[in-house]
Amino acid sequence: MKIAVAGTGYVGLSNAILLSQNNTVMTVDIVQAKVDLINKKKSPIVDKEIEEYLSEKKLDLTATTDAKSAYENADYVVISTPTNYDPDKNFFDTSSIEAVLDILAEMNSNSTIVIKSTIPVGYTEGLQKRYPSLDIIFSPEFLREGHALYDNLYPSRIVVSYPKDKPQLKNKAVEFAGLLKQGALKKDITVLHPNCTEAEAIKLFANTYLALRVAYFNELDTYAESRGLNTKSIIEGISLDPRIGDYYNNPSFGYGGYCLPKDTKQLKANFKDVPENLISAIVASNTTRKDFIAEQIIAKKPKVVGVYRLTMKANSDNFRQSSIQGIMKRIKAKGIPVIIYEPTFEGTDFFNSKVTKDLASFKSECDVIIANRLSEDLSDVKDKVYTRDLYSRD
The missing domain is CATH 3.40.50.720 (NAD(P)-binding Rossmann-like Domain)
Known part of the structure; x- marks a missing residue:
């Protein structure tokens, strides 16, 4: 399975490492220094398990600043870019997510897109209307800063949702949840597949x-x-x-x-x-x-x-x-x-x-x-x- 991950913060990097144990993963960041560190098997953030896995584990993981090359022919594109709260708009700033979606739409991508960034309730449904050619699902993360990879290896639950107006994407949601389970060390994991709006509320x-x-x-x-x-x-x-x-x-x-x-x-x-x-x-x-x-x-x-x-x-x-x-x-x-x-x-x-x-x-x-x-x-x-x-x- 070929997977691209946009963003190398706690969410993006921990997911990239988890998935690269069993899949080919390219992670994308706009900061060259962070990309260089990851390719040298060094962590750009403080997280004990991330540091250990990068330096000691066999991972099929490459970092790049070339988004299009990473997204090309990817089975899944995981978006884990920052969504800061904008007090003036009284809303998350989701422009970083949409920047990735704009690239994928321009490429006529057939990838299944998994949003991991935190988003407002109802946001994914709005994206389906704005980007009708893209298959978008949402999978919230439940990670602690400094323990992000640990919480992916031993998750409290896995939630991968699909849009209610595209029930055919449930198969993709189930498949992606399976990839997360495959990389985890915990064996008995509860998996949920609500619709996207319910997952955003969760x-x-x-x-x-x-x-x-x-x-x-x-x-x-x-x-x-x-x-x-x-x-x-x-x-x-x-x-x-x-x-x-x-x-x-x-x-x-x-x-x-x-x-x-x-x-x-x-x-x-x-x-x-x-x-x-x-x-x-x-x-x-x-x-x-x-x-x-x-x-x-x-x-x-x-x-x-x-x-x-x-x-x-x-x-x-x-x-x-x-x-x-x-x-x-x-x-x-x-x-x-x-x-x-x-x-x-x-x-x-x-x-x-x-x-x-x-x-x-x-x-x-x-x-x-x-x-x-x-x-x-x-x-x-x-x-x-x-x-x-x-x-x-x-």
Whole structure:
């Protein structure tokens, strides 16, 4: 099977590696440096399993910037390009997906196109009308940053949908799901084949529930800190209820990363003309949490605030939309200088704040250090550290 993958982020690269164990895969990116790294069997992103598989496994994988050569004669073209949320349009920016579809339409491609990018509810049906000559299906991903390949090797479920007005594409959806299962290490995997619009809803509602859970435990923590209560004691008490569970309950500075902020806003936008209260509250809650955290730090009257890591999660180099950036903006608005320790950042300045890789000088220059997640790096300056991390895990 010949497969092309557009995009080499967490979604694209993890899928390309998974599929290249048993198929010929060409992955496409517009950044030559990322293409060169992949062809040298080096990962352009931080992900333990991606790094291991690229360097150690036998993969039929090639990276290129030549999209047309990759898409030519491909049985499947997987689109995993970024879809950032556009606040002005109140909608995902899906132009990167359409750029790939424009090329395929121009080529009169016979490939089955699998969209892996996150998209609004109802988007695939609209594409069928805009690109009637193309066969387009949608397969949402459920991956964690920094564990993307692991979550493909051991998936919680596989969802590959097909358009309700093209039932003949169900066979392609079943076949593609089989390719994903073939590359996985987990054997007993639940596979679903809903229509495309239902699959789009599955993705956005799943991520919004995760954001809800983060927001819930953060608001619990806000209440406890405001009232002088022990947050951990309360969380342990309620988490013993098996319906709630002792997981995904570690307070933070707010939900962030590439997916949850944009997916919750997109779902809220999709609720236009549909009654709702909860989805809007989840989005608003994250702003309230950042306000509260910033106020707690400002109340300490720091001379210099240190930000320990811009990244959202441990073992990750991704700090897109990280919640700590929102805290930084609020602190700096009060005229308080901020210094950032971020070893994965190439540069010395981030939005007019000094960035350093020198941990020792960072610790000495700052009188308050904020950390979304604790690290042994800070064990010798515990008296300076402000965090809401209770369990030293994401």
